[in-house]
Amino acid sequence: MSLYCALAALACAPTARAAAARCWYENQVVVVGAEVMGVTGDFILDPATPHTELADSQAQAAGFADTELQGPVRLAGVTVPRAAVSVQTLDLRTGALPTPVAGVIGADVLKGYVLDVDFHPCRIRLSRPGHAPRFRALRTLPLSWIAGRPVVAAAVSDGPHAAGGGFSLGVGADTAVRVSDAAAAAPGAAKPKEAYPYGVLRPRLRAFSFAGGLVENLASGLVAAEDPALVGQIGAPILSRFRLRLDLARNRLMLAAPLKASPGGRKHVR
Structure with missing residues (x-):
């Protein structure tokens, strides 16, 4: 895994308080507002994607020439300061969505946290261990x-x-x-x-x-x-x-x- 701030003990401590964030559940895909490498936009949220990705069009517009980057990811009030980010062409993945997305938030950023996802209405929460609200599981x-x-x-x-x-x-x-x-x-x-x-x-x-x-x-x-x-x-x-x-x-x-x-x-x- 590529969470570059010591996964054990969460050395990548969030720089802001975790909070619930709105998301969009469109065409059966969860999309959430986030900031990756200073690029703010709508990102697909997907723990089944191992590495966080930034769309090549967004990376080029931000002036990045490399395809393997390292920098901050901000999501739902949490900042991971030195996450690994891969620049990818995402046209096929976003083709079913009504608007282009800026990238994908992958499992490497989420690992070590508690992720809550509610689809109807769409809300997410990213919490540090021990700070997540009560959850009554079936x-x-x-x-x-x-x-x-x-x-x-x-x-x-x-x-x-x-x-x-x-x-x-x-x-x-x-x-x-x-x-x-x-x-x-x-x-x-x-x-x-x-x-x-x-x-x-x-x-x-x-x-x-x-x-x-x-x-x-x-x-x-x-x-x-x-x-x-x-x-x-x-x-x-x-x-x-x-x-x-x-x-x-x-x-x-x-x-x-x-x-x-x-x-x-x-x-x-x-």
């Missing part, structure tokens, strides 16, 4: 780390075949489930590349098991294998059924019921 699942990203146990099946293991948490991914191409394929597809991220092919998956629940006949796709232990990715269409707490200091995922509107218009927790 289920708590252990997290581990594979290929630089937090993963949780889940399983998929196409009927005759099944695969289980570590799935990354794609808060910024718009497909319900993607399976590593080391464990699955898209036989018979005229354009197999379209089954990968940003492609148009969405083969139906027979079943997906996660957090004690079963989802059937859901849209899926493939993702390139980066580690044999990484079986796939859970996308926002599944994760948005919950309120999430990713406790990336204690390595656990906590799931709560979403907020619901009461008859008087106020929000309450079910």
